Amino acid sequence: MQLASSGGRRLRHAALAARKLALEAERTVTRKELSAAARDAGKALDLRPAQRAVLSELVACWGEQEWDRLLVWPSNDYLMSRTGLTERAIRRILRQLIDLQLLTPKDSPNGKRYAVKDLAGQVVDAFGFDLTPVYARRGDWAAMLIEQKQLRVVQKRAFDEVTICRRAAEEALAALAEHFPELDRSAFEGELKALQARTPARSKVTLPADLMEAWQLLRTQVEDAFYEAGNAGLGVRHSNNNNGSPSKACNKGFPKKAEAVRSTEQPSEHLSPELILEACPTLSDYGQPVRDLADIVSAGRYLRASLGAHESAWAEAVEEIGTVRSAISVIYTLQLYEDDVAKNGGESRIKNPGGYFRALARMVKTGKIDLAVEILAMRRRRMA
Template identity: 30%
Template sequence: METGNISTPFGRRSVSLAEIRRQRAVSESKAAERSVDKWKVLRDASAAMTLLGIHSNSVAVLDALISFYPESEFRPDAQLIVFPSNMQLSLRAHGMPNSTMRRHLALLVDAGLIIRKDSANGKRYARKDKSGSVESAFGFDLSPLLVRAGELATMAQEVMAERAALRRAKESLTICRRDVRKLITAALEEEAPGNWSLIEGTYLALVQRIPRSPTVTEVRELLEEMRMLKEEALNLLEDNENDANPSINHAPIEQHIQNSKTESFFEFEPRSGKERGGNLSDNIEPQRSQLKSFPLGLVLRACPEICDYGPNGAIASWRDLMSAAVVVRSMMGVSPSAYQDACEIMGAENAAVAVACILERNNMINSAGGYLRNLTHRCEIGEFSIGPMLMALLNARSDGQRRAG
């Protein structure tokens, strides 16, 4: 085995067995490598720096080192050791401090991109023969860049391919997000039948899961879930169209919820078949009044206290809100039957919103259970809407913040 090309660092710096193996690999394969453009190798190393475990400042130091090599190509038969002083190297590294420069030189050595060739006293210099040719040099050996040129090019291609895949996945996710958001908005504005509040809660939960710096795998998983949600929304709209078309579906036509162009956002929904004073013993089952659904964000702004009872102290979806409402219901002493009646008359989501509103005003309500039963009865006869209750809480909170400011 050739031992002349194996070098250890000067002073207290230690050498690892991995560095010895890399030096041996460079020594054994150097003669077999062809010439390569030094700046192309630098570009490949820069593109693959995340895989190499180096940083942008490390690339800046490597750029400075390569600039001291006089030729444009790394050749197997050339002297690939550069020996700049710390001052010269710092100047070409855009004035990088010596402490920072030493740290990144160590990173380049650990990454196997350069090898230290230290002299007996640790100085960097070259000794020339009588003809002026460099006989021996001590400094930084750039031979690993020549040996690993093909490997670095492959790594750079992999990184670029992954970046392209990530960019395409992000674009697809953005488009799918836009489609789902606009489908939900259109359905809510036009009061399309269906549990659109639950779909919106699922959408918001998916959006909140998007990391600040996601990987390709994370984006693709979220994209798949978002596409499933989009398909679910489209299927629900298609089912509603089929139900509304007598030529397709001959089932009895249910009461149609008409979106009037009134200025009031909290308009009552049409009355159910049960009128005030009606006989509950009739064979015709009374239909419960349908309340409008409100955005989850609006509910949480008006009723922030219920967030403390959600999973992990937060509410990210309608499912979380309904789970928190069950906890709060028990805490406030509301009987299960009272809450069940509210769910049947108002709907599970609106019943949860009602509980959240009662929690906000709990210090002013003597009996939370009796209050909820009263709201349920008023809803059943068409005299109650959650909208004014929410807006009253929202306005009170806004007034309190203005006075505090």
């Protein structure tokens, strides 16, 4: 038999499960408490606005009676006037709320919703909807909200990591294009575009599981390519300019006494060989005694290859700031790199020592850096 009233409905498993939920003995629930539980349920179950509106109107009908069930009996016409929804939409949403175990229907013999009153006119029972599950499951709503909050934190960290990797990869590609334009970057750029297309907006809750690993891999590959292109600092072989016979003395590769230092290149007294030796113990890599400025120049010319700096960088520096300051710039850069490696556990912020030397020489020329001041500061740090 199909009832014409909105109260008639098919039996649902969810309705039977929700009916088993009950309040604590002699527990009185206020409308405010019920409303708070309904709001938590809406957030935990991610209810749509229309579903929340209907649930909110049902809660507002609770009269705070001292019953063991939270019964309300608003008509569909009342819900339509309060929510602005059609009757068909109201019926559909009520079925959905029952399936979510938020409501339990309590049907009357004729399928109508109404209150039962005693002879004194007091409401003692009702036929309509039972809101007890909304309040009885408030522990479930709290647990679900905590889980959702934790998930949002994890997703935020994942999106932050993706953003960091993306920016690092873009910066590494820009550095490759600037310093090593001859290097083929097409594979990296293609992978970058593909990952950008796969990466969802932050408004999305779920980040693909393998996406963060793909961004981290791309960042590592591009940075490694830039590192290798820059000769990887001190981790490469020295430039071999010895084309002589291998039967000759092995120290033939050391430069002879450098050309006489011109009077116009004499540095200030603060840049004496003794001071440079105290500030830059890396001169021990030279393998020859350093007694005067000519030895400093020879050491700088020899150690230039340790930076991975091209001969053109040395020639440019000599032309701009002279051989003495060029040699001191090489020694200073090498010491700065080694100090940074020792301080940071094997890593250095100077990823391209050769490029650093070239930039340092240019700043010395323009007066942005005073070599004497930098060497003195380095010695103070070492003595401290």
